[in-house]
Amino acid sequence: MFRQKETPIRIRRRFWTFVLLILDAAMMALSLRLGYFLRFEGKLLPFDPYVIPPVSSLFYTCLVYLFIPLLLVIFFFYRLYDWDHLLGGSGEYTRVVSATTMGLFAVVIVSFMFKAPTIARGWLLLVWFFCCGLIVGARFLFRRIIYWQRKRGIASSRLLIVGANEEGKTIAEQILKSPTAGLKIVGFADDKFSAVGGEVCSNPNGSCAARVIGRTSSLSKLIEDNRVESIVFASSAFSQQRITEMIQSLRGYALDIYLSSGLFEILLSRVMVKEVGGIPLVGIKSIALSTLDLALKTLFDFTVALVAIVLLSPLLLLIAVLIKLTSPGPVLYVQRRVSRGGETFTFYKFRTMCAGAEEMLPELQAYNEADGLIFKMKNDPRVTKVGRFLRRYSLDELPQLFNVLKGEMSLVGPRPPVPSEVERYNDWHLKRLDVTPGMTGLWQVSGRSSLSFDEMVKLDLFYIENWSLTFDIKILLMTVKAVLSGTGAY
DSSP states (O other), X not given: OOOSSOOHHHHHHHHHHHHHHHHHHHHHHHHHHHHHIIIIISOOOTTOOOOOOTTHHHHXXXXXXXXXXXXXXXXXHTTTTOGGGSSSSXXXXXXHHHHXXXXXXXXXXXXXXXXXXXXXXXXXXXXXXXXHHHHHHXXXXXXXXXXXXXXXXXXXXXXXXXXXXXXXXXXXXXXXXXXXXXEEEEEEEOSSSSSTTOEEEEOTTSSEEEEEEEOGGGHHHHHHHTTOOEEEEOGGGSOHHHHXXXXXXXTTSOOXXXXXXXXXXXXXXXXXXXXXXXXXXXXXXXXXXXXXXXHHHHHHXXXXXXXXHHHHHHHHHHHHHXXXXXXXXXXXXXXXXXXXXXXEEEEEEEOOBOTTHHHHHHHHXXXXXXXXXXXXXXXXXXXXXXXXXXXXXXXGGTTHHHHHHTTSOEEESOOOOOHHHHTTOOGGGGGGGGSOXXXXXXXXXXXXXXXXXXXXXXXXXXXXXXXXXXXXXXXXXXXXHHHHHTOSOO
16 A cells, blocks of 8 residues: 555545544543542442542542543554544443453552552542443444445545456445445456446446546546555566566555455455465464354254244234135145255244245246346246235244244355256355254345345355354344335245
């Protein structure tokens, strides 16, 4: 990254970093004041044995002048003002808690070294609690404001993607799906694409999202004419020597330069850069749920499924009666599906199609609207009227709660495939079978039936490699929202 001159995005980042610093300092001051008021003036913690001497207010005022600058310095060391480590994930909030704890510990050490009066433990506890809560809350609101601006293109960096091959296209598609990432694609630079001006990828509404705007031989002109602030090189589109040459040619520009890894099936949470024998290498950490994680997930699944069955039993009975009265055939659709490790199990759904639906499938294959290994058809003639309503709100999936109770499925996980589908999997598709299948998953709340098969698998792999109980709960809440909206399902 080169910094010969300032770009608008860097000026904005510096301004917002200053705002964030002032916001943190204000929350620290408020925390110190609240802690003092509740401990000494409000007497919230009567168990604290320390008696306040006449000089206590002056002493605690001095602590304020020590604590705030010290904590801000610690925040810098914890990269809490480093733009590359902000505005994404919960790691920022975890670092706030760690830095605050370290700051209070440092204050105690400094006061001990200078033989200052003993600091009241109740005050320390309250200050720690308020600091963590107020700073995390303020940073959450700060993040929402930045996201709001980015969605409207106000605080986005103008991005040029170098390489219009499949990897470059995938990069663009992921950026288009993430408006809060703060990147606005100005176009592609490529030497092999058929023609300058050719469309590389489109928006969900079908409009052109990005075109090839020039060749790599004219990178400098493209950067200046399009006010480019960030560049991503699709590593698989060029030789290592060519990429090095292009990066060297950008020395005179203050750009954020990124090189894609080319490893789209490997999640960033598993990638680590380490030095081995003086050679920088990219390592891939193995992923495996611990015994405790598996036990926690199983207990959570069983408890929620049992409670849901009890609460939803009247609805389950009503749906069964409606299916039986409106179309001939069984209430449940039973099928063999593939579970973890390739084992099969009996899968339950409410029947949403007419009798003989499987026999009609070959005739409808020409109308398949999905790519890959799955069949999707919006106006499938086999679906009954009741079935269409059940599918719209995913009510046909409710019998799988019994699969969860039996331990054959989880509440959240990749959808269980049929054996014939697995036979046509590529090697990387098989990674879906590393975990217990689920009733809902990440792709169901990221586009539902509108996603391609490969996009579904990539989202499944993201879930597998980033599992946590919090992630499960978040997906379940997002599922409720997606189901109630009734969009994307058919």
